[in-house]
Amino acid sequence: MSRPPFPPFTEHTATQKIRSAEDGWNGRDPAKVALAYTPDSKWRNRSEFISGRSEIEAFLTRKWEKELEYRLIKELWACSGNRIAVRFAYEWHDAQGRWYRSYGNENWEFDEAGYMKARHASINDLQIGEADRKFHWPQGRRPDDHPGLTELGL
Incomplete structure (x- = not known):
């Protein structure tokens, strides 16, 4: 099995590759998203260290139970060889209805078959008012004509 592009x-x-990852995460299916990573993939997400697909799936399940109406945009920062640097922002609200925009950077490393074997994410959360939201598409894949981070001034 492989996951192009390689x-x-x-x-x-x-x-x-970035758009494929964004689409997967916006689909919010932890089991499906986990399949994009090597079986022994290593993550650092904020202060949490995760290893392997089962831990990735459990992490994403917890994440999307907390981060409601999650919508994500990812953008290329740089790439070289088997590594990609990404910047991203996502909007979500908590169970009390408070909205947040989370900003971050990820460093990705891939194996030769196109699976991600390492992911390092640094993320900061900013509480925003509902009127300050910029990501308004229906849940799921971001429409192709929706502006990206640069166009939104983020």
Whole structure:
């Protein structure tokens, strides 16, 4: 099995890989998203260290139970060889209805078959008012004509 595009990445293939990841995360299916990673993938997400697909799936299940109406945009920062640097922002609300925009950076490393074997994420949360939201598409995949982070001034 493989997950194209494969390293070494160009700007074009890295952008394809990023959009595929964004689409998966916006689908919010932890089991499906976990399949994009190697069985022994290593993560650092904020202060949490995660290893392997089962821990990834459990982490994402917890995440999306807490972060309601989650909508994510990812954008290429840089790429070289089998590594991609990504910046992202996502909006969500908690069970009390408070809205947040979470900003972050990820460093990704892939194996030769196109599976992510390492993910390092640094993320900060900013509480926002509902009127300050910028991500308004229906739950699921971001429409192709929706602005990206740069166009939104983020």
